[in-house]
Amino acid sequence: MKRALFILALAAGLAACRDYHEYPHLSSQDGLIPPDSFAMYGPEQAEAIAIGRALGQAENGSSPEAQAAAMDSALAFGRTLPDVVNLKADSLGYRITVKFKSGWRDMVTPIADGKRPEETPNLPARVAAR
Numbered sequence: 733m734k735r736a737l738f739i740l741a742l743a744a745g746l747a748a749c750r751d752y753h754e755y756p757h758l759s760s761q762d763g764l765i766p767p768d769s770f771a772m773y774g775p776e777q778a779e780a781i782a783i784g785r786a787l788g789q790a791e792n793g794s795s796p797e798a799q800a801a802a803m804d805s806a807l808a809f810g811r812t813l814p815d816v817v818n819l820k821a822d823s824l825g826y827r828i829t830v831k832f833k834s835g836w837r838d839m840v841t842p843i844a845d846g847k848r849p850e851e852t853p854n855l856p857a858r859v860a861a862r
Contacts, residue, residue, distance in 0.1 A: 767784070767852070774854070779815055779855065780840050782855050783830060785847055788844035789806075800823065803828070814859050
């Protein structure tokens with residue numbers, strides 16, 4: 733009886749363990765305002781969505797090297813936007829902190845909706861890379 737109870741508790745404990753693959757949870761847009769609607773709130777919001785789309789260009793389940801390359805390309809893209817003052821990458825959490833000219837800071841996570849960053853509505857014209 734004790735052995736069966738131990739096995740049942742062990743099985744319940746293992747079933748409760750979550751997976752540590754966070755990318756699907758980060759890139760999920762469930763329960764959020766659609767990206768194109770959020771981009772219409774203003775140019776800074778559009779720039780944040782565009783950076784998120786640039787970050788989401790790496791495929792789900794790709795290698796760490798490919799995700800690092802996507803992070804680098806998203807940072808390079810963000811530096812070309814006119815209202816972006818500073819970008820800080822969090823490669824462990826796979827997100828970017830963006831500081832805008834107005835002082836607003838935003839944490840950008842990957843947006844894997846299949847659109848290119850340039851397709852974001854209300855996006856201001858880009859400037860040469862700094």
